[in-house]
Amino acid sequence: MPKKKSTVKSEFFQNSKVNIPDKMATKRRQACPNTVLHLWDAIAYIKQQKQIPNFERLSAYMKRVYNLNPTDLERQLNFAVSDGLIVVKKSLGCKGSKVGIEQDGYRIPEEVKVRN
8 A cells, every 4th residue: 555645744834834835846057157157257258359259259268268178068058048147149240251140149147047
């Protein structure tokens, strides 16, 4: 005979006036914190040069400075975007050889969402 799951909360929460659900859902960030800081540094560096921080430029910078290969960079970049730590924005090139070409530009969000 299978055991029945108890829906009774611990004694501490039974006497508490706070309404706490039985199952609290938490989600952890997927991106590595150090890599996100490196990505923010790379985006700021590329923006300082008045360029769109696309994947090719980020990849070159991260390879040169932090020795991170493009496949790991792509994975960490996707994790950072899904966590809301980096924002993807379609940008239209207006200088040099990228004139009129639409690119995915990465940006640092103005406010980072806080997760509990």
